[in-house]
Amino acid sequence: MKIRAIALNTFKEAIRDRILYLLLFFAALCIILSRILALLTIGDRAKIIMDVGLASLSLFGVLMAILIGTGLVYKEIDKRTLYTLLAKPIQRYQFLLGKYLGLLLTLFVMLVLMTLVFLVLILLHRYPIEGAFFLAILFVFVELCLITAVALLFSCFSTPILSTLFSLSFYLIGHLSWGLETLINKLPQGGIKTLARILYLFLPNLENFNFKTEVVHHLSIPPKIFLYSSLYGIFYTVFILALAVMVFRRRDFI
Amino acid sequence: MDTVLRIENIHKSFKAGFIPKRKKILDGISLEVNGGEIFGYLGPNGAGKTTTLKCVLGLIFPDKGKIQIFGHSNLSLQAKEKIGFLPENPYFYDYLTATEFLSFYSDLTLVKKENKQAQIENLLQLVGLNQAADLQLRKFSRGMLQRIGLAQALINDPSLVFLDEPLGGLDPLGRKEIRDVIIRLKEEGKTVFLSSHILQDIEMICDRVAILVSGKIINQGALQDLISEKVKVTEITLSGVKTEDCKDLGDCYSAQEGRIFLKVFEEEKIATVIQLVQTKKGKIHSLIPRTETLEDLFVGAVKQR
Numbered sequence: 297m298k299i300r301a302i303a304l305n306t307f308k309e310a311i312r313d314r315i316l317y318l319l320l321f322f323a324a325l326c327i328i329l330s331r332i333l334a335l336l337t338i339g340d341r342a343k344i345i346m347d348v349g350l351a352s353l354s355l356f357g358v359l360m361a362i363l364i365g366t367g368l369v370y371k372e373i374d375k376r377t378l379y380t381l382l383a384k385p386i387q388r389y390q391f392l393l394g395k396y397l398g399l400l401l402t403l404f405v406m407l408v409l410m411t412l413v414f415l416v417l418i419l420l421h422r423y424p425i426e427g428a429f430f431l432a433i434l435f436v437f438v439e440l441c442l443i444t445a446v447a448l449l450f451s452c453f454s455t456p457i458l459s460t461l462f463s464l465s466f467y468l469i470g471h472l473s474w475g476l477e478t479l480i481n482k483l484p485q486g487g488i489k490t491l492a493r494i495l496y497l498f499l500p501n502l503e504n505f506n507f508k509t510e511v512v513h514h515l516s517i518p519p520k521i522f523l524y525s526s527l528y529g530i531f532y533t534v535f536i537l538a539l540a541v542m543v544f545r546r547r548d549f550i
Numbered sequence: 551m552d553t554v555l556r557i558e559n560i561h562k563s564f565k566a567g568f569i570p571k572r573k574k575i576l577d578g579i580s581l582e583v584n585g586g587e588i589f590g591y592l593g594p595n596g597a598g599k600t601t602t603l604k605c606v607l608g609l610i611f612p613d614k615g616k617i618q619i620f621g622h623s624n625l626s627l628q629a630k631e632k633i634g635f636l637p638e639n640p641y642f643y644d645y646l647t648a649t650e651f652l653s654f655y656s657d658l659t660l661v662k663k664e665n666k667q668a669q670i671e672n673l674l675q676l677v678g679l680n681q682a683a684d685l686q687l688r689k690f691s692r693g694m695l696q697r698i699g700l701a702q703a704l705i706n707d708p709s710l711v712f713l714d715e716p717l718g719g720l721d722p723l724g725r726k727e728i729r730d731v732i733i734r735l736k737e738e739g740k741t742v743f744l745s746s747h748i749l750q751d752i753e754m755i756c757d758r759v760a761i762l763v764s765g766k767i768i769n770q771g772a773l774q775d776l777i778s779e780k781v782k783v784t785e786i787t788l789s790g791v792k793t794e795d796c797k798d799l800g801d802c803y804s805a806q807e808g809r810i811f812l813k814v815f816e817e818e819k820i821a822t823v824i825q826l827v828q829t830k831k832g833k834i835h836s837l838i839p840r841t842e843t844l845e846d847l848f849v850g851a852v853k854q855r
Contacts, residue, residue: 301657305643312645375641379700383635383712384658385627395650548610550564 298386299394306368306398311405315363320406323356324413331417342423343512349414350508354436357407358467361440364402365447366459368395382549389541396537403440407433412525419539428517432507438529439505443467445533449540452547470502504528552708555583560605560615562598574599576612578766583743583758588736590756590773591745592844594852598765599745600638603714607635614684619710631660634703638714640695644688647697648679651687652705661705666818673701676734679728692719700731710741717751729755753844761851766850776847781839784820786812790832799823809835 310316330348334341369392372378381391411433418425446466450459476496483489504525510517562576575598577748583589594598604610606617608625619629642651652670661669674680677697683691690698696719703711717725732755735742746752752759753773760770769776788796789809796802799822800814814820820837827834 298658301654305646305654309643309645376637377642378609379604379609379637380635380640380642380655380699381658383630383633383659384655385630385706386658387627413814492553509798547612548564548603 299390299397301390302381302386302394303398303401306395307401308397309417310364310368310402310530313364316360316402316406319356319363320409323352323410324353324430327414327417329423344423345421345423345427346429346512347508349417350432350436350511352508353407353414353433354439354508357403357440358411358443360406360444361399361403361444362447362460362463362467365399365414365444366401366451366463367456369448369451369544370454370456370459378549388545392541392544393537396444396455399444399448400441403444404437407437407440425520426511426514428507428511429521431517432511435507435525436506437503438526439491442500442502442505442529442533445536445540446488449536449543452540452544466500467502470500471506473499473501500532501528533536552585552664553582554585554620555581555606555743556616556618557581557602557606558616558618560612560617562601562605562610574773576605579615579674579762581760581767581770582649583741585741586736586739587757588732588742588744588755589611590741590752590759591743592747592749592752592848593745593758593762594747597762599747599762600714601637602762603712603745605744607633610853614661624628631706634706634708634711636644636696636703636711636713638718640699642687642695642698642702645686647684647686648674648690648701649683651698652701654740655702655705661706666718669705669707673704676704676731677701680720696720696724696728704735705711708740710743711735712743713743715739716744717746717748725751736746749844759844760830761848763852768854769847773844777842779846780841781817782815782842782846783816783840784817785836785838785840786814786820786823787835788812788823788827788832789835791827791830793824795830796823797826799826 303313314335327349330345330352333348334344337344372381372395378391382388401527415425443463443466447459447463450462454462476492476499478487480496483492509515551805556768558580559760560576560579561574563572563574565571566573579598579602591602593598593739601610605612606619606624617624621630622629624756630838643654646654649670652673653666656666671680671683674683677700679694679697679701682694682761683766687695687698696716700713703713714765716728718729729751732742732744736755744752744756756773758772762768787805787809791810793802793804793810796810796812798818799819800812802812803811805811812823814823826832
């Protein structure tokens with residue numbers, strides 16, 4: 297109940313942020329521009345539209361999550377709205393979860409809006425839509441859940457600019473960490489290989505949530521992969537949220 | 551009377567600077583607040599008043615010491631359900647209207663849904679904001695923010711209310727109104743913990759006070775015990791007498807329209823002054839005995855440190 301009240305207030309606050317609409321505008325622009333890009337391409341135009349459209353959805357979703365997520369808790373501390381809130385009979389973790397869920401709700405609404413623009417474009421051109429298309433978008437949302445948790449974690453102890461940099465780094469590392477796997481396969485047995493393995497274990501692998509290629513090229517995806525990716529997303533998010541709660545619980549609000 | 555707030559020997563220091571250096575803010579604060587009283591927490595700027603309040607409210611954690619509210623730990627929900635807090639220079643979500651804001655805060659407490667609307671209307675009435683119920687907080691003046699801040703502190707009908715500089719930034723009328731609200735809270739049996747450096751207000755309404763200087767409580771007790779009722783000086787305004795005649799009686803100043811302002815320090819000399827005025831056929835315009843004020847006590851205490 298208390299978490300819900302905080303979540304709804306966070307949603308009300310986030311939905312007023314102008315950055316959100318700017319990003320939404322550019323996302324819509326990118327999706328529509330994919331049509332022009334398709335005109336310049338030799339080959340299957342539908343593939344270009346799908347590819348650019350899904351990539352825009354994912355990229356702008358992540359930007360929204362990071363730019364709003366990193367300011368959420370910081371703003372409450374900076375403007376001292378947190379003082380009266382935490383003096384009410386709520387636990388600190390309830391506040392943090394409320395903020396998190398409120399932002400997820402905002403991102404969900406934004407993702408739905410972007411998907412609608414995308415769907416209109418696809419339907420206008422009478423391209424076929426498969427179930428995998430919606431699954432790919434669902435996994436974009438799973439990725440957003442994780443990125444939001446990361447943004448929230450950094451927001452608990454850092455300024456918005458630093459948090460944004462940290463969160464963007466997390467996103468980039470997450471999408472490039474598969475390179476480390478290739479490296480591990482090529483390294484000779486020894487200390488460095490073990491070190492690289494341990495590093496790979498802790499670094500996020502956000503490519504687990506990327507099903508764009510499969511959707512664009514109509515490749516089949518084994519259900520086991522979906523299950524694995526979902527579990528990976530849930531556990532990683534819970535882990536990051538637990539870290540955020542631990543940091544936030546012991547923090548002094550000077 | 552029951553003790554509603556017990557603070558035992560709390561210490562707090564912060565690390566500050568590029569090369570972190572520990573700075574002591576609170577140095578062994580102990581105090582007790584009894585049920586139903588208005589307790590004044592006094593101190594100059596930077597003495598640690600707000601830090602103490604933040605420790606009590608669980609916004610920061612003391613390095614050492616114990617805080618109990620109604621016998622529970624200050625961090626427990628049982629304790630928080632019974633308290634209200636108005637911070638210094640409050641700032642709230644400025645995109646909400648007064649009603650929306652109170653409704654949001656009401657959802658965070660145990661206020662029953664069916665009572666919510668009535669409770670909000672009562673509070674807006676109490677702090678004199680019923681005209682501004684549907685106005686966004688961004689359009690509120692400083693005084694109005696202070697009032698809505700007081701309303702949110704009372705949303706859960708708390709038994710103990712913490713007010714940090716509640717009269718700061720208010721005009722004289724606003725101060726009187728908020729003071730009346732505080733007195734009304736006491737009449738309803740609530741306990742009020744008032745932190746302030748505006749001595750006049752504290753003197754007017756507080757039952758007991760504690761004086762905090764540089765993180766230490768240097769004096770605490772009932773106001774009448776701390777301030778002696780002995781007359782320190784008598785201020786007399788008179789006319790029809792020459793200044794030279796009064797010189798031996800006390801400090802003598804010339805005032806407007808040929809009047810003399812005289813400060814008499816010994817009580818027995820007052821009769822001499824009156825006699826003098828009678829023989830010279832002069833006139834006494836005013837005679838005011840001044841007892842020690844909280845300000846004297848406060849200034850004396852701060853200077854001693």
